[in-house]
Amino acid sequence: xxxxxxxxxxxxxxxxxxxxxxxxxxxxxxxxxxxxxxxxxxxxxxxxxxxxxxxxxxxxxxxxxxxxxxxxxxxxxxxxxxxxxxxxxxxxxxxxxxxxxxxxxxxxxxxxxxxxxxxxxxxxxxxxxxxxxxxxxxxxxxxxxxxxxxxxxxxxxxxxxxxxxxxxxxxxxxxxxxxxxxxxxxxxxxxxxxxxxxxxxxxxxxxxxxxxxxxxxxx
Numbered sequence: 527x528x529x530x531x532x533x534x535x536x537x538x539x540x541x542x543x544x545x546x547x548x549x550x551x552x553x554x555x556x557x558x559x560x561x562x563x564x565x566x567x568x569x570x571x572x573x574x575x576x577x578x579x580x581x582x583x584x585x586x587x588x589x590x591x592x593x594x595x596x597x598x599x600x601x602x603x604x605x606x607x608x609x610x611x612x613x614x615x616x617x618x619x620x621x622x623x624x625x626x627x628x629x630x631x632x633x634x635x636x637x638x639x640x641x642x643x644x645x646x647x648x649x650x651x652x653x654x655x656x657x658x659x660x661x662x663x664x665x666x667x668x669x670x671x672x673x674x675x676x677x678x679x680x681x682x683x684x685x686x687x688x689x690x691x692x693x694x695x696x697x698x699x700x701x702x703x704x705x706x707x708x709x710x711x712x713x714x715x716x717x718x719x720x721x722x723x724x725x726x727x728x729x730x731x732x733x734x735x736x737x738x739x740x741x742x743x744x745x
Contacts, residue, residue, distance in 0.1 A: 528534060541705070566581065577612065578616075580612055580681075581609065581613060583603065584609045585609060587605055587697045590710070624675050632679070637682070638681070640659065640682060640709075640736075641676075641679040641735055642678060642736040642738065643676050643677050643737045643738070644657065644677075644713070644740060645738070646740065646741065647740070650676075650679075652676050653673060653674045653676065654671055655682065655714075655715070656669055656671050656712055656714040657671070657672065657712070657714075658711070658714055659680060659711060660712050669701040669714075675696045687692055710724060710725055710726075711723070711740070722738070724736070727736065
């Protein structure tokens with residue numbers, strides 16, 4: 527009598543095949559995720575170059591029309607309006623691109639961090655403002671100074687990898703509170719005075735982003 531099929535061997539082979547297929551899909555997914563920051567950076571670069579090219583082209587067209595028809599030509603006024611609209615749109619797009627660039631940079635950095643943006647009453651970036659984390663009333667926590675574009679980044683307690691102290695991060699978290707610590711956020715001017723304190727706790731356990739509009743001066 528002939529032996530029947532070895533069902534156990536068939537099941538084992540099927541499991542190995544499924545495992546290999548899943549491993550292949552996981553590898554492809556990891557490769558895609560690894561390529562995303564680069565793709566996003568190139569897309570961001572494109573949206574920076576494109577408006578500049580459009581503004582330059584409209585400026586050249588304005589000069590051409592002015593040379594042909596003179597300043598009283600209706601086409602010149604229309605070209606001036608289009609150029610002004612493009613320039614206004616670009617001025618509004620600049621902060622958005624800066625935010626996207628900072629977000630991409632944060633995604634490429636290891637570990638946990640608190641990062642954000644500080645502006646004045648008019649929405650303009652505030653550079654040189656010290657942003658300090660106060661752990662349970664302890665004023666000696668980590669701090670950073672805002673960069674020229676108003677952004678800052680502070681490594682949180684378990685952020686110990688390369689780049690953890692980027693963007694002028696100073697000091698280390700006090701007291702060894704660990705990732706479950708809670709913090710308030712203080713803003714300190716050049717004289718060392720606290721000009722504003724965010725009383726909403728910054729809880730540990732993950733990265734966080736906040737924006738602040740302060741009606742104060744750094745100095």
